[in-house]
Amino acid sequence: MAATGQSEGDQLHTVVSDHMSPRRILTGRLLIRFATLVLFAMAIVQALHQSGRISLGFENWRPVLYAYLFWAVAMGVSQVLIRGEQGKRALFVLPAALFVGSMVIFPLLFGLYISFTDWNLASPTGPKFNGLDNVRQMLGDPFYWNALKNMVYYVLAISVEYAIAFGLALLLNAEIRARKFFRVAFLLPLMLSPVAVSWMVGKSMLEIRFGPVASLARFLGWDSPSFFGTPEIARLTIMVMDAWTFIPFMMIMLLAGLQALPKDVLEAAKIDGAKAWQSFWQVIFPLMLPVSITAVIIRIIFKLKLADIIINVTSGGPGGATDSVTSFIFREYRDRSNVGYGTLLAMVYLVVIVIFVTTLLSVVNRWMRGVNEGRTG
Amino acid sequence: MSDATAQIFLDTDRDLAFRAKWYTGRALIYGALIFWAVISLFPIYWTVTTSFKVAADVMQGNLIPWVDFQPRWLGWRTLGLSPDSIFETSTVREEFLKRFMNSVIISLSASLLAAVLGSLAAYGLSRFSYRFGFMKNSDISFFFLSQLILPPVALALPFLVLYKELDLLDSRIGIILLYTLMVLPLVIWIMRDQFKAIPVELEEAAMVDGLSVWGSFVQIVLPIALPGLVAAFILSLVLTWNEYFFAALLTSTDAKTLPVMVASQTGSQGINWWSMAALSGAAIAPLVVIGIVLERYIIKGMAAGAGK
Numbered sequence: 001m002a003a004t005g006q007s008e009g010d011q012l013h014t015v016v017s018d019h020m021s022p023r024r025i026l027t028g029r030l031l032i033r034f035a036t037l038v039l040f041a042m043a044i045v046q047a048l049h050q051s052g053r054i055s056l057g058f059e060n061w062r063p064v065l066y067a068y069l070f071w072a073v074a075m076g077v078s079q080v081l082i083r084g085e086q087g088k089r090a091l092f093v094l095p096a097a098l099f100v101g102s103m104v105i106f107p108l109l110f111g112l113y114i115s116f117t118d119w120n121l122a123s124p125t126g127p128k129f130n131g132l133d134n135v136r137q138m139l140g141d142p143f144y145w146n147a148l149k150n151m152v153y154y155v156l157a158i159s160v161e162y163a164i165a166f167g168l169a170l171l172l173n174a175e176i177r178a179r180k181f182f183r184v185a186f187l188l189p190l191m192l193s194p195v196a197v198s199w200m201v202g203k204s205m206l207e208i209r210f211g212p213v214a215s216l217a218r219f220l221g222w223d224s225p226s227f228f229g230t231p232e233i234a235r236l237t238i239m240v241m242d243a244w245t246f247i248p249f250m251m252i253m254l255l256a257g258l259q260a261l262p263k264d265v266l267e268a269a270k271i272d273g274a275k276a277w278q279s280f281w282q283v284i285f286p287l288m289l290p291v292s293i294t295a296v297i298i299r300i301i302f303k304l305k306l307a308d309i310i311i312n313v314t315s316g317g318p319g320g321a322t323d324s325v326t327s328f329i330f331r332e333y334r335d336r337s338n339v340g341y342g343t344l345l346a347m348v349y350l351v352v353i354v355i356f357v358t359t360l361l362s363v364v365n366r367w368m369r370g371v372n373e374g375r376t377g
Numbered sequence: 378m379s380d381a382t383a384q385i386f387l388d389t390d391r392d393l394a395f396r397a398k399w400y401t402g403r404a405l406i407y408g409a410l411i412f413w414a415v416i417s418l419f420p421i422y423w424t425v426t427t428s429f430k431v432a433a434d435v436m437q438g439n440l441i442p443w444v445d446f447q448p449r450w451l452g453w454r455t456l457g458l459s460p461d462s463i464f465e466t467s468t469v470r471e472e473f474l475k476r477f478m479n480s481v482i483i484s485l486s487a488s489l490l491a492a493v494l495g496s497l498a499a500y501g502l503s504r505f506s507y508r509f510g511f512m513k514n515s516d517i518s519f520f521f522l523s524q525l526i527l528p529p530v531a532l533a534l535p536f537l538v539l540y541k542e543l544d545l546l547d548s549r550i551g552i553i554l555l556y557t558l559m560v561l562p563l564v565i566w567i568m569r570d571q572f573k574a575i576p577v578e579l580e581e582a583a584m585v586d587g588l589s590v591w592g593s594f595v596q597i598v599l600p601i602a603l604p605g606l607v608a609a610f611i612l613s614l615v616l617t618w619n620e621y622f623f624a625a626l627l628t629s630t631d632a633k634t635l636p637v638m639v640a641s642q643t644g645s646q647g648i649n650w651w652s653m654a655a656l657s658g659a660a661i662a663p664l665v666v667i668g669i670v671l672e673r674y675i676i677k678g679m680a681a682g683a684g685k
Contacts, residue, residue, distance in 0.1 A: 012504040012577050012590075061542040088590055092501025093517065096494040096561065097509065100524060103558045104532070111535035119538075171410055184672050185414040188421065191668040193619035195636040196657040200424045204650060210438040212423060244416070249679065256680030298525075305528050308621045312640050326530040326622070333534060333626070343534045350531040357526050 020084050028081030035074035039067045072098050115344035122337035134344040144345055146320050147328040148352070150235065154306055154324065157239040158299050162292070164243070165250035170280075172251075173258045190248040194308035201241050202313035228314055231321030238322045241309050246302065250295045257291030258284075289371070293364055300360070304353055325349045421665065427654035428452035435650045452651030456659065473638070473659070480618060480635040483549055487556035488613035494557070495564030496606055500594060502565075503572040504580075518569070524562045529622050537626055549632045555623050560613040567612070567681045571605035572598065608678030611671050618664060635660045 042064050049057020058064075076094055079087035115134060119127035138144055172183055189197075205211045206227045217225035228234040265283060307326035310316060316323035316331060325345070332342040427435065429448035439445035450459035457467025501507070502518055509517065536555065537546070545551035575598055583593035599606070621636040628637060639660050642653055668675065 010505050012580055060544045062544050065543050085590070089501065089505045090507065091591075092497045092505070092594075093507055096498035096521065096565070097517065099494055100521065100558065100561065103554065104524060104527065107532055107535040107539060110539060111531065114535060114538065167409075168413060171406060171413075174406055176406060176410065180672075182410050182414060183676070184669055185417050187672060187675065188665060188668050189417050191615060191664040192421075192661050193621065193636050193639075193664070195619075195621050195640045196424075196661045197420070199639060199653055199657050200420045204427065204654070205420060205423055210436050212419075212438060212440065215438050248417075252676050252679045256676070301526055304526075305530075305622075307530070308636075311621075311625075326528060329530050329534075330622070330626070333537075339534050339538065346528070346531045346534060350528060353526060353528060 020082075025082050028078040031074050031081065032078040035071040039064070039071045042067045068102065111343050111347060114340055115347045117340045119340035120337050121339055127340065130340070134341050137341060138345060138348065143320050143323065143328060144325075147316075147323040147325045148349075150321070150323055151304065151306075151325055153235060154239065154242070155300055155303055157243065158296060158303060161243045161247055161299070162250060162296055165247050165295075166254055166288075166292070168247070168251045169254035169258055172255055186251060187248045189245050192245065194245065195312055197241060197245055198309050198312035201244070202237075202309065206237065228318065228322075231318055234314060234318055234322050238310060238314065241313070242303075242306060246299065249302075250299055253295040253298075254288065254291060257288050257295075261287055286371075290368070293368070297357075297360065297364070301357065421661070424654050424658050424661075427650055428652075428658050430651050430654075432651075452649075452653075452655035455649065455652035456655050458655070458659070473656070476633055476635045476638040477659075479549065479632055483552050483556065483632070483634060484614050484617035486549075487553045487617045488560065488610050490553065490557045491560045491564045491613050492606060492610045495561050495609065496568045496599070496602070499565045499568035500572050500598065503569055504577070518565075521565045522562050524558070525566075529559070533623060533626050536623075540627060546627060547629045547631050547633075552624060552627060552632055552634070555627070556617040556620060559620070559623075560616055563612060563616075564609045567605060567609040567678055568602065570681045571602040575601055604674070604677065605681065607671075608674040608681070611667065611674045612678040614667070615664060615675070 045054070046057050046061055046064050048054045072095075075098070076091055079090045079094065081087070083090070114127065116129060116131065117127035118130040118133065168186060172179065172186070176182070192200075205213045208214050208224075208226060213227075214225045226233070227237045261284070265287065266279075305326060306324045307330060310322055310324050310327040311330055314322045316327055320328075326349075329342045329345050329349075332338050332345065426440070426442055426448075429442060429450070429452065430439065430446060431449050431451050434446040437446075442448045450461065453459035454462050455469060456473055457463070457465070457470030458473075498521065502514055506514055507517060512520065532555075536551075540546040540548075540551050543551075545554075579597055579601075580593045583597045584590070588596065619636060620634075621640065624632075624634045624637045625640065628634065639653075639656055642656060
């Protein structure tokens with residue numbers, strides 16, 4: 001964990017002449033050792049107390065959290081004491097690194113442990129290690145695989161969202177009046193909470209008897225509109241609602257990309273007499289590829305977390321047709337308090353996501369390099 | 378000679394055809410713009426109007442106030458927020474205000490904490506070389522940004538158990554910490570761009586004038602990067618205000634946020650459409666205002682990543 005700065009690579013060069021007295025360094029070392037000792041001692045005492053081996057201890061783990069905070073502060077102070085100017089630089093990154101480290105790595109390791117236990121918060125007995133039972137249960141759980149399959153559909157829906165977002169960005173980039181009004185209007189869905197959207201759109205506007213969308217559908221010739229009746233339509237409805245909230249997100253990234261395009265290229269395309277359609281496919285679209293890829297990848301990452309709308313509108317129904325992995329695990333906990341099994345499912349999902357995203361990134365990188373070489377060569 | 382007059386009046390067949398094409402093009406563009414504006418705004422309009430309806434109006438699907446139906450304060454009265462009930466005591470209003478304040482405190486603190494932690498880290502990473510063990514600058518950046526991929530569900534259940542042990546379940550602090558973690562990668566991403574765009578010479582000049590590294594950061598760099606920081610802050614605010622998943626799992630009575638309150642009302646069978654509309658309307662109102670007033674900051678924040 002000791003941070004050693006390299007001044008050679010720094011962007012910002014500073015001439016530092018701080019004299020480090022041996023006593024100062026010693027104080028720093030002692031401080032961090034003392035803090036570490038306190039942290040470990042408290043953690044061990046509490047662990048022993050919890051397992052019932054000694055009576056000395058605290059009501060809960062909160063004091064250990066305070067000891068950790070003390071340790072983190074001592075870590076920062078000792079960095080400055082021991083390494084002077086270099087230590088002050090480490091202070092920029094140290095708080096965030098410690099924060100993320102303790103909030104992600106520790107819970108994930110802890111989660112890994114939970115996922116191999118039969119921990120059920122509703123049962124009176126504590127967690128018990130049950131080996132690969134959870135894995136076996138997962139392999140035979142049709143609803144989990146169904147949820148994973150749904151995630152594939154949900155991710156594929158992004159291609160349509162992307163096309164619409166690109167179209168809207170082009171519209172906003174055209175020479176139009178009241179541009180600001182349209183920009184704000186198009187942005188607003190992104191501001192609304194998925195829960196409010198669930199109610200406003202999912203429950204109220206799609207209400208079969210009097211919802212305005214149902215009335216519109218009847219007017220257009222759909223005799224008995226039902227938006228959550230069959231699995232396919234229910235999934236489509238969820239996709240549309242999610243798209244409605246997130247299209248502005250891609251639209252704005254694409255709009256920023258369009259506005260950053262070099263003007264002379266567009267002018268040149270116009271003077272050549274290229275038709276609008278041609279100039280779009282041969283000039284604008286290739287130039288927009290990098291921005292498009294960034295926008296789509298970020299959108300995919302957000303899509304993989306999709307849950308709120310599903311939890312609130314369909315609860316995964318009918319028959320799990322709309323379930324996302326997150327909403328499925330949410331119900332696994334809410335309905336059955338099954339922490340151990342739910343955590344295993346979440347961990348497997350995490351692994352799947354990491355593999356999927358890194359593969360996607362490397363494929364895209366290789367492909368982009370190929371495109372660039374093809375263009376220059 | 379006749380050529381010249383034709384060009385002045387621009388009414389040859391070719392010019393007219395061109396003009397006609399131009400007008401159809403315009404009409405199509407504005408048609409598409411207005412169509413999508415209706416799609417974007419109608420649900421908000423629907424919520425606001427529904428909150429002023431009575432049962433019969435809802436059932437008939439009436440749309441336009443004063444034409445189709447007479448607006449009433451029914452929905453807002455059940456929330457205790459209509460003009461005639463605002464001075465009377467109302468348990469529903471107290472409940473609503475409590476959740477509202479929870480949401481305000483939690484989203485503001487989490488965004489602020491993320492802005493502080495994130496801009497410090499982004500500045501350090503854009504100016505100095507670090508080495509934490511085997512990790513160099515690019516690894517540390519990747520470590521921070523990779524948190525974006527992390528699905529909330531992978532953390533939710535471990536946190537549920539951990540918070541129980543730490544006595545942080547159903548507390549504002551616990552939720553604030555989680556939300557900070559959630560928006561931190563975004564802040565770092567946006568701020569790294571901002572700091573990279575600021576020339577290092579500015580800080581070097583400041584240090585020649587006797588400022589320390591931290592002094593030049595606070596007095597010189599931060600004011601220049603402030604618009605970017607505001608953008609990151611607003612974006613964090615939007616995300617944390619709307620967050621539902623963690624709040625639904627980790628809060629129950631004390632720290633419950635507004636989205637959880639809205640969601641918990643929808644489950645019942647006989648829905649009071651008007652009061653639900655009033656509640657959702659009140660829940661989204663702050664963000665709609667922010668979206669309208671601070672729109673350019675939100676766009677700036679989201680566009681920051683697009684250039685890369």
